[in-house]
Amino acid sequence: MRTILFILQKEFLQIRRNRAMLPIIFVMPIIQLLIMVNAATLEMKNISICVVDNDLSTTSRQLTNKFSSSPFFKVTGNTFDMNEARTQIEENKAQMVMNIPAGFEKRLVRENKAEVQMLFNAINGTVAGIGNAYANQIMMGYNREVIAKWIGISKNMPKTKSIETIPSFWYNPDMNYKIYMVPAILVILVTIMGMLLASMNIVREKEMGTIEQINVTPIKKIHFVIGKLVPFYIIALFMLSFGLTIGKLVFNVPFVGNLGLLFAVACVYLLVVQGIGLFISNSANTQQQALFVSYFFMIVFIMMSGIFTPTESMPQWAQIINYFNPIAYFMKLIRMILLKGSEFHDIYKDFMILLGYGVAMITLAVVRYRKVSN
Amino acid sequence: MSERETIITVNHLVKKFSSFIANNDLNFEVYKGEIFGFLGANGAGKTTAIKILCGLSKPTSGEATIAGFDVYTQKDDIKNSIGYMSQKFSLYEDLTVTENIRFFAGIYGMTRKDIKIKTQQLLAKLELEDSAKKLIKDLPLGWRQKLAFSIAIVHSPKIVFLDEPTGGVDPITRRQFWNQIYEAAAEGVTVFVTTHYMDEAEYCDRVSIMVDGRIAALDTPQKLKETFEADSMNEVFIKLARNATYNE
Structure with a gap:
């Protein structure tokens, strides 16, 4: 001892x-x-997005605004040329591209259906996946607004029917x-x-x-x-x-x-x-x-x-x-x-x-x- | 001579490393209080023998007793009775002089009070009082070696093993170092020393010379010179070692 x-x-x-x-x-x-x-950190913020808006309508601008006001996205580029958008991904200036084609708003009003193209740099699959999920959330939210605005108000419906999930995060409520x-x-x-x-x-x-x-x-x-x-x-x-x-x-x-x-x-x-x-x-x-x-x-x-x-x-x-x-x-x-x-x-x-x-x-x-x- | 008290007895000691025989049938006795020189060329088997005598390694066959203790069964008793200083510098360089003394004295079971007294004595003797709080790495090599020797015998062992203690040391310090060895021997400590310096061999009471794992000669330096008709130990050594056939 x-x-x-x-x-x-x-x-x-x-x-x-x-x-x-x-x-x-x-x-x-x-x-x-x-x-x-x-x-x-796996929390993704400030995913850089390049917006190709060939529609230049109220709707397309509102959609772009949804993205730029989200904490998860940062609009780093605006262009009308898909090739330039692609270059941005290639040069790592943008992680994703949102392509709003010309006639987007028109089609939405006339055909009740319009398409937006999303391109992701998926070298890091997790980032691409999470970015896609975030983008979908924004899209869905905007969809609901559009429906409410054009269909809901005119038909005087108080609320559209939908199932809402209310998450509660145990042990780390702020997901910190x-x-x-x-x-x-x-x-x-x-x-x-x-x-x-x-x-x-x-x-x-x-x-x-x-x-x-x-x-x-x-x-x-x-x-x-x-x-x-x-x-x-x-x-x-x-x-x-x-x-x-x-x-x-x-x-x-x-x-x-x-x-x-x-x-x-x-x-x-x-x-x-x-x-x-x-x-x-x-x-x-x-x-x-x-x-x-x-x-x-x-x-x-x-x-x-x-x-x-x-x-x-x-x-x-x-x-x-x-x-x-x-x-x-x-x-x-x-x-x-x-x-x-x-x-x-x-x-x-x-x-x-x-x-x-x-x-x-x-x-x-x-x-x-x-x-x-x- | 034979009526003197023996402190190391080695009988038919053999150490094999697979097919290589490092020590081949060693037989010798070391008397209490003598300075026993253990000479041999590099690779002759000196270090292997010392390791066995210090209880660091087990012999393949044969017997050896150190201070009355058996090398097979009483290693711990042997370790308590011996001091050891190796060719590789073995004090802690990042500890001070006093801290080294305290540590080594402490692990040999000395009380803190005794350690304090002994430290003062040692520092005075080595004239190291001013350097007591210096780290070992800041001391010149010669001082370190002298200190290492003093620490090897701090617990007053019966035998001290010195494995090429003066390697790389200047002649004056070597001289002082040997004075320390004489002092220790005078106090009754048996000194078992290996060296490459043939002038140092002359200082020993008796010298054994190992060649190819065997002891080729063992006697006082005087007698060895007579037997081999040589003027110096250097000549004796060369005459013996020349016949070596390295069977490595």
């Missing part, structure tokens, strides 16, 4: 002297939260993407600290040659490993608190659930990632190797974790892989607890799996660690 205290003292001194460390602890959470949360992303960024921060930096720190001793000196001392391997992991465990939890504070102050993330439960999950989660980090440091001889291997696992785990897209809509095989993806568990649980207010009995199963996973990883890694350096 006394030995561990001496090791911890040494580790904290070294971490404090490491010039990169303080920025990582304090600046990284701020930057990642402020930049990534604001940038990594940011409060969905803040917990995700916190997961990444905790993972970087617990897995990547911890594994690099252990390998550093190999690289410097000081591990040899440690090996001839009576320090037990388990003491050495504890001394290496505990500081990063503490720092990771600190970063989580710090990040949560920023999330609250800057993004007003609701803490619906119990923060104690969240930290309990984080503690268990850290066992898993530190176990993985220790495993990596067993096989790596240089910090560079440790970095690359950790980085590889982190990217795969993060991309599959449901950070942007729900894991439930991933193919079956991906969902099976996710049973072994610790980030997927934490990503799900932190959102459940923070945004939905899930209690322990709601997350019981995932919590236990994570706990079992953590104990297994740490045990395996420590056992293997002893063998390797003997």
Whole structure:
């Protein structure tokens, strides 16, 4: 026990002297939260639209106005020439084109039917799809107005018949993407600290040659490993608190659930990632190797974790892989607890799996660690 | 000589790495308080032998006891009784002089009070009082090596293993370093040292010379020179090592 205290003292001194460390602890959470949360948004605003209005009628102008007054669209071009509109898409100046043909209003009045052409740049299918949905909404709304104006008023009908849906968005009523992303960024921060930096720190001793000196001392391997992991465990939890504070102050993330439960999950989660980090440091001889291997696992785990897209809509095989993806568990649980207010009995199963996973990883890694350096 | 107390006993020690025999039937004894030189060309098997004696690696066969403890079963006891300083510089460069002393003394189980006293003594002896709060990386190499040696024996071990301790150090510092070794030996610490400098071999009480994983000669420098009809240890070494056939 006394030995561990001496090791911890040494580790904290070294971490404090490491010039990169303080920025990582304090600046990284701020930057990642402020930049990534604001940038990594699926909410689409200001879709640029080029309008080709060859009708130049009241109706066509009203329709164009509907688009330009919507927060989702921004009219970036007006032309009469389809070729020029196409060029705008090709040059990325517009993401979509609305083509109102000549005689649009006339046909609408005479034939009760008129057509408008919409062209989308679908390189990013999601953007095109969402843009199409928004555009359809505007069209439908305008349609109703037109019907009301020309048919409804003349026949004196109070209201046209239609089925209205009244959506209610639970757990994130304003559909604010940011409060969905803040917990995700916190997961990444905790993972970087617990897995990547911890594994690099252990390998550093190999690289410097000081591990040899440690090996001839009576320090037990388990003491050495504890001394290496505990500081990063503490720092990771600190970063989580710090990040949560920023999330609250800057993004007003609701803490619906119990923060104690969240930290309990984080503690268990850290066992898993530190176990993985220790495993990596067993096989790596240089910090560079440790970095690359950790980085590889982190990217795969993060991309599959449901950070942007729900894991439930991933193919079956991906969902099976996710049973072994610790980030997927934490990503799900932190959102459940923070945004939905899930209690322990709601997350019981995932919590236990994570706990079992953590104990297994740490045990395996420590056992293997002893063998390797003997 | 044989009536002296032995502290390291090695009998028929063999270490194989698959087909390569790094240590082939080593037999020797080291007496308490002597300075034992362990010489050999690069690749002769010195480091492998030291690793076994320090409890870092298991021998393939044979016996070895260090300070009365068996290398197979009592590694932890061995580690408590020895100090070690490697050819690779092994203090923490990002810690200060005092912090290094405190850490290594601490993990050998010294109390904080003893550590404080010992630190003061060490700093005074090495004339490092003004540099106590300096980071190791800001010290000149020679000072670092002297400090590393002092830290290797901070817990008063019975034996200290020095693996090419003076590599890259200037002659004056080497001289001072050897004075430190003599002092330690005078206090009863057994010194087991490997070196490439043949003048240093002359300073040892007894010298063993390894060639191709075997001990080719073992005696006092004086006797070795007589046996091999050489004027210096340098000549002895070259006569022996010339016959080496690297079977790597």
